[in-house]
Amino acid sequence: MSKKVETKEIESVCTYCGVGCDITGVVEDNKIVKVYAQQDGVVSQGKLCIKGKYGYDFVESDERIRKPLIRKSFLEKNPHIKKQIESKLEPFDDIFFSTDLDSATTIASIKLKEIKSKYGGDSFCAIGGARTNCESAYLFQKFCRESMSSPHVDNCARVCHSPSLKGMRETIGEGAATNPYNDIYESEFIIVIGSNTMDAHPIVANRIIDMAKKENNLAVIDVRETKLAKLAKHNCIIPYETNLLILNMMAFIIIDEELYDKNFVANRTKGFEEFKEKILNDPYANPKFFEKIEGYEYLAKMIPNIAREYAVKKSMIFWGLGITEHLDGSYAVMAITHLAIMTGNIGKTGAGLMPLRGQNNVQGACDMGCLPYYAPDYQKPKEIGLMTPQLIDEMKNGKIKALLNMGEDISHIHPNINKIHKALDNLEFIMVQELFMSDIAKRADIVIGVKSAYEKTGVYINAMRRLHLSQPLVESNLPDDWEVLQMLDNKIGGDFDYIDSEAVWEEVTKVASQRFSGAKYYRLARHRKRGMQWPIYHEDTPVLHLLDFRTDDGLGRFVYKQYQPRGMVSEILDGTFYSDTLDNFYLTTGRTLAHYNNASQTKRSKKLLTKYDEDILLASIEDEGKFGEKVKLVTEYGESATLSVKYSDKIKPKTLFTTFHHAKSKINALFGDESDELIMTARFKSIKVRVVPQNG
Numbered sequence: 198m199s200k201k202v203e204t205k206e207i208e209s210v211c212t213y214c215g216v217g218c219d220i221t222g223v224v225e226d227n228k229i230v231k232v233y234a235q236q237d238g239v240v241s242q243g244k245l246c247i248k249g250k251y252g253y254d255f256v257e258s259d260e261r262i263r264k265p266l267i268r269k270s271f272l273e274k275n276p277h278i279k280k281q282i283e284s285k286l287e288p289f290d291d292i293f294f295s296t297d298l299d300s301a302t303t304i305a306s307i308k309l310k311e312i313k314s315k316y317g318g319d320s321f322c323a324i325g326g327a328r329t330n331c332e333s334a335y336l337f338q339k340f341c342r343e344s345m346s347s348p349h350v351d352n353c354a355r356v357c358h359s360p361s362l363k364g365m366r367e368t369i370g371e372g373a374a375t376n377p378y379n380d381i382y383e384s385e386f387i388i389v390i391g392s393n394t395m396d397a398h399p400i401v402a403n404r405i406i407d408m409a410k411k412e413n414n415l416a417v418i419d420v421r422e423t424k425l426a427k428l429a430k431h432n433c434i435i436p437y438e439t440n441l442l443i444l445n446m447m448a449f450i451i452i453d454e455e456l457y458d459k460n461f462v463a464n465r466t467k468g469f470e471e472f473k474e475k476i477l478n479d480p481y482a483n484p485k486f487f488e489k490i491e492g493y494e495y496l497a498k499m500i501p502n503i504a505r506e507y508a509v510k511k512s513m514i515f516w517g518l519g520i521t522e523h524l525d526g527s528y529a530v531m532a533i534t535h536l537a538i539m540t541g542n543i544g545k546t547g548a549g550l551m552p553l554r555g556q557n558n559v560q561g562a563c564d565m566g567c568l569p570y571y572a573p574d575y576q577k578p579k580e581i582g583l584m585t586p587q588l589i590d591e592m593k594n595g596k597i598k599a600l601l602n603m604g605e606d607i608s609h610i611h612p613n614i615n616k617i618h619k620a621l622d623n624l625e626f627i628m629v630q631e632l633f634m635s636d637i638a639k640r641a642d643i644v645i646g647v648k649s650a651y652e653k654t655g656v657y658i659n660a661m662r663r664l665h666l667s668q669p670l671v672e673s674n675l676p677d678d679w680e681v682l683q684m685l686d687n688k689i690g691g692d693f694d695y696i697d698s699e700a701v702w703e704e705v706t707k708v709a710s711q712r713f714s715g716a717k718y719y720r721l722a723r724h725r726k727r728g729m730q731w732p733i734y735h736e737d738t739p740v741l742h743l744l745d746f747r748t749d750d751g752l753g754r755f756v757y758k759q760y761q762p763r764g765m766v767s768e769i770l771d772g773t774f775y776s777d778t779l780d781n782f783y784l785t786t787g788r789t790l791a792h793y794n795n796a797s798q799t800k801r802s803k804k805l806l807t808k809y810d811e812d813i814l815l816a817s818i819e820d821e822g823k824f825g826e827k828v829k830l831v832t833e834y835g836e837s838a839t840l841s842v843k844y845s846d847k848i849k850p851k852t853l854f855t856t857f858h859h860a861k862s863k864i865n866a867l868f869g870d871e872s873d874e875l876i877m878t879a880r881f882k883s884i885k886v887r888v889v890p891q892n893g
Contacts, residue, residue, distance in 0.1 A: 203226060204224070206221050206223055207670050208235075208668070208725055208726065209650075209667045211248075213248045213252065213557055215398070215660035216401055217657060217659025217728075219235070219239065219241050220232050220233070220241070220249060221234065221235055222253070222651065222671075227672055229256055229257075229670055232249065234249070235726075239726060239728065240659070240663070240728070242404075246399035246400060253651065255633075256671060260633050261646060263646055263675070264295040264297070264646065265296050265300070265645045265646065266293040267293060267295075267301065271626075271642035278307050281303070281304075282303060286300075298645065301643055303688060305626075305688075308599070308625075309689055313689075319346070320596065320598040320599065321597075321600075322351075322583070322597050322601070323350045323601040323602075324350075324602055324603075325601075325603035325604045325630075326558075326562040326567040326604065327354065327558050327559040327561075327567070327605065328557065328605070328650075329604050329655070329677075329678045330650070330654075330667065330698065331558065331562075331657065331658060331702070333603070333682070335566070335573060335704070335708075336678075336683065336701060337567060338565060340685065340686055342578065342579075343691070344691045348580040348581060348582030349569060349582035349588055350569060351584055352567040352568065353556055353562075354563050354568065355584055356522070356612070357518055357556070358555065359878050360530050363530070363876045364526075364527045366575075368534040368756060369753050369754075371741060374549070374660055375550045375551070376546070376547075376548070377739050377740075381513065382408065384511055384512060384513045385414060385511040385512065385547070386415075386507055386512040386513075387515065388416045388503065388507060388512065388514045388515070389405065389514075389515045390514065390520060390533075391419060391518065391519020391520035392518075392553050393419070393423045393517070393519075393787050394423075394425050394517070395425050396423075396787070402425060406425070409425075414430065416433060416503045418435060419435070420436070420785055420852065421854055431503050433499050433500070434493075435493065435496065437765045437783045437785065438883045439760070440525070441532055442481055442486075442760040443496075444529060445759075446482055448535055448536060449476050449504075450504035451504050452477060456540070457508065458539065461538070461540075465544075465746070465751075467750075467752045467754060468754055468755040469755055471757070479760075481759065484500045485497050489770070493769075507540065507542070508540045511542065511547045512548055513547070515551045516530075517553045518881065521552075521873070522873075522882040523873065523882055523883065524763075524872070524880055525758065528758035528875075532758070537549070543742055543753075544744070546740060557650065560658040561656065564713075565709070566578070569582030573709040574708065585877070586872060586877045592620035592621065592623050595623060598625045599625060599626040600621070600624055600626070600627045601628050601630075603629075603630045603631075606638075606860075608636045609637070612872075612879035613835075613866075614865045615866055618640075621640055628641060629645070630647050631644060631645075631646065631647070632647065646675055647677060648676065651670045652669050652670070652671055654698050654699075655677070656702060659728075661730065662730045662731045663729065664713075664728055665728045666721035679698065702716075713733060714733070715734045720733075764885065765883075775850070775851065779823060779889070780887045782853050784830060784885075785883060786855055811862070812840060812855050813840070814828065814842045814854070814855045815843055816842055816843070817850045818848075819850045824888050824889075826892060827842065827892055828890055830867055830886040830889070832868075837863050837864055837866065839891045840855065868884055
């Protein structure tokens with residue numbers, strides 16, 4: 198007689214992008230056998246992307262870190278520590294011993310206390326927190342600030358949407374999406390700029406696709422023709438590094454043709470007259486400027502058409518890292534908010550601003566205070582710390598001695614990785630909390646395996662401020678991130694005393710009361726399928742800025758920044774861009790549908806890995822005869838590995854695109870320290886490269 202298999206269906210939340218899809222896991226004998234979305238799922242609408250549907254194999258992967266690992270060379274350098282736990286060490290491989298969790302946290306606490314005592318608390322930094330639950334992110338920053346007395350905490354928003362937070366807070370006082378995704382169905386016009394939405398945020402894209410087919414109301418603005426552009430009424434392909442130029446041109450048209458909402462501007466904004474004067478006198482704001490940009494002359498007419506339609510209709514703007522990962526990313530976000538507040542396309546259903554967040558809990562990590570200049574609830578911290586690029590410099594200079602890294606592969610996904618590797622080599626101590634031996638984990642002194650999102654309870658906050666109380670699909674004897682942090686705190690003399698994740702969250706509702714005072718576990722559990730959008734008091738808040746902006750005086754602000762020609766535009770103007778040389782191609786980077794970020798989870802799924810097992814370089818068909826099927830890319834900072842080339846009519850001449858999912862490709866070796874001038878987000882979306890053919 199065959200053994201009866203116990204089958205459970207458990208509702209949870211997807212562990213990939215910031216869309217935050219509701220999922221149901223089908224579990225047999227404590228193993229996930231299927232993941233699907235229910236038809237009444239508020240976020241998913243019954244559909245999942247390929248990652249959400251098939252990307253769960255990582256939970257059972259043989260490559261999971263099941264026991265804490267201690268680097269042998271670290272113990273040789275610290276014999277007094279080795280002596281205390283020697284009996285607890287077990288052979289693992291040539292580089293690491295394995296041990297138990299108690300011993301690993303004991304070793305870490307001894308070393309952290311020594312470093313704090315010898316060099317001071319600010320010799321320690323903590324980077325990460327956007328891949329785990331809010332409870333762990335909250336304790337991560339608390340451990341850094343209180344247990345270690347260091348202000349230096351940061352997360353992966355540094356390389357993605359920090360400019361969105363900066364730009365929106367400067368203009369409207371809040372750095373988060375203003376509306377729920379379903380407002381797409383109420384919108385009369387939609388702009389998607391700098392986002393490959395069908396690959397990066399497919400379930401949001403589904404809604405946009407539905408409306409574009411039905412209403413023909415979509416404009417897509419990007420440096421290449423994305424999949425979504427096939428459905429666009431306005432397919433607006435722009436030169437590299439011209440987001441601010443384009444957005445200022447839209448403002449010019451709206452002002453020049455008096456299409457702005459005079460009542461809204463008068464009653465809900467300040468500084469408009471000064472902004473108006475500057476825009477109208479800006480030599481680069483008139484769209485006619487594009488009449489002299491060879492290859493892009495059509496923009497002189499297309500940009501005004503987009504601006505007019507946006508201004509006279511109830512409109513939404515969506516953007517991704519194609520806006521933020523630039524030298525002027527924060528200013529481009531301000532320029533986006535200018536368009537909304539001058540036309541009244543904010544503070545109502547079917548309009549608004551939608552930054553498309555990347556990581557599953559990057560919104561939550563920022564809300565929890567995992568930023569050097571914001572404590573939880575975006576309050577001012579006692580001391581402002583350094584941003585990640587500054588921390589890397591201080592590692593090189595010898596002032597930062599220790600790094601705690603939680604779920605962020607800093608030596609793979611951050612820019613200038615050659616420099617980062619040298620900086621990490623200079624540290625006295627690196628501890629990593631991870632699922633797998635990522636690149637940073639391989640460099641660590643202590644690696645502690647932790648529960649994945651599918652193995653624990655916790656709150657995740659998606660890109661539209663929606664809180665989802667996740668529950669475990671399977672049981673695991675690994676610790677949650679916050680439990681490791683509590684053990685560390687207690688062993689260095691702290692007083693963390695939380696019995697479970699709910700106890701941590703209860704503290705969050707008090708410390709971050711402006712957003713979460715009413716977000717009790719029991720309420721989040723009751724509304725698990727719908728979710729609740731912060732701020733949450735007695736009820737939640739689907740639409741922000743209904744009556745006032747979240748600035749000190751409730752008014753929206755105009756913060757003008759003039760575009761400055763550089764890079765591709767300057768080269769087109771001086772006649773050097775369209776040459777036959779292989780030295781002046783412009784590269785941008787992005788995702789593909791099958792993989793997520795550093796692919797640490799997705800590459801453990803055969804169905805996903807076989808679809809995209811290497812990073813491919815896309816080049817224009819017009820450049821096909823120049824460099825063949827295999828190339829390396831070179832900049833002054835480093836070079837990529839050899840990349841396979843695919844030629845496409847979706848790429849403009851002299852421009853390139855590649856993904857960065859596979860560490861072996863070394864894409865991020867190409868980028869230096871150039872970054873957003875206000876918030877230090879890396880210039881990942883534009884780098885001038887030399888193409889070196891590798892065909893024999």
